[in-house]
Structure formats: structure tokens, C-alpha cells
Amino acid sequence: AETVEDVLDATSLPLIIWGSGEDEKDNEVFTRVSPVAAGENCLLGTITEDNYRTLSALSQADGHKIVAESPVDINIAKQVNTLALDVGFDLENLVIFPDSPALGYGIEYVYSIMERTRLAGLKGDRLMAQPILANIGGEVWGTKEAKISEAEMPGWG
Numbered sequence: 001a002e003t004v005e006d007v008l009d010a011t012s013l014p015l016i017i018w019g020s021g022e023d024e025k026d027n028e029v030f031t032r033v034s035p036v037a038a039g040e041n042c043l044l045g046t047i048t049e050d051n052y053r054t055l056s057a058l059s060q061a062d063g064h065k066i067v068a069e070s071p072v073d074i075n076i077a078k079q080v081n082t083l084a085l086d087v088g089f090d091l092e093n094l095v096i097f098p099d100s101p102a103l104g105y106g107i108e109y110v111y112s113i114m115e116r117t118r119l120a121g122l123k124g125d126r127l128m129a130q131p132i133l134a135n136i137g138g139e140v141w142g143t144k145e146a147k148i149s150e151a152e153m154p155g156w157g
Contacts, residue, residue, distance in 0.1 A: 091126060091130060
């Protein structure tokens with residue numbers, strides 16, 4: 001929370017504040033971080049099918065947006081959005097994040113799901129009409145090539 005406060009003091013821009021992916025830890029951390037950034041219009045993430053209540057409530061109370069994470073699956077993305085809506089979160093304040101495990105599905109498949117999501121939103125599906133976030137940097141570090149050492153692959157640098 002202190003770090004978030006320091007960064008907010010150093011900039012006038014809203015932040016994306018990303019959790020660790022560990023539900024219990026994220027609930028504990030965001031309970032402290034969200035109020036510190038109240039009114040700053042930050043993007044907090046992520047909520048999932050299994051962990052959406054705490055962050056949805058905090059974001060709503062403190063004036064933030066949230067990132068709704070799901071695997072590259074339109075039905076699960078809709079489910080996460082529906083769960084946020086059911087606890088009173090405004091879909092206008094939600095960003096879709098189709099997690100694509102280091103693009104292991106293949107870039108064409110991942111892109112086609114994102115494209116179908118966007119087209120559904122444009123055709124009037126209000127559960128799919130939110131912006132889409134792609135965490136490319138996070139995905140790249142999940143690839144096996146990013147973890148290969150010089151000894152394993154000489155010449156790769």
C-alpha cells in the first residue's frame with residue numbers, strides 16, 4: 001500500500017495494479033491497496049470465477065475499474081462478467097483479460113477468440129462489449145524459451 005501511495009504521488013496518471021494470482025494473498029493485499037488509491041480511477045486485477053467478490057466490492061467502493069480474467073474461452077469470460085454484475089459491479093468499469101498461457105494455444109487461436117469476443121460485443125452482447133487487455137509481457141515470460149539458459153542453447157544470448 002505504501003508503494004502504491006508513493007507511485008500515485010509521483011504521477012497524475014491512473015495505475016494498473018496487478019495482483020499475484022494467489023487468491024488469498026490478493027484479497028489481503030488489495031484490501032489495503034484499494035483504499036489508499038481511492039478516487040484515483042486505477043485498474044485493479046484480476047478477478048476470476050473463483051475470486052471476484054472482494055476485489056469487485058473494493059473497486060466499487062473506492063472508484064476503481066477491474067480486470068476480469070478468464071482462460072481463452074468466451075463462455076468463461078461471460079461467466080466472470082456475469083458474476084461481477086451479480087454483485088453490483090458496473091460492466092462499464094470492467095476490462096476483459098483472456099489469459100492465454102504464454103500463447104501455448106497458438107496465436108491464431110488466441111486472436112480468433114479475442115476477435116469473436118469483440119464481434120459479439122459489437123453485435124450487442126453487453127457482457128462482451130468491454131475493452132480487452134492483453135498482458136503480452138507477462139505471457140512472454142511464461143514461454144519456455146524465456147527460461148532457457150545460455151548453456152542449454154549456446155548462441156541465443
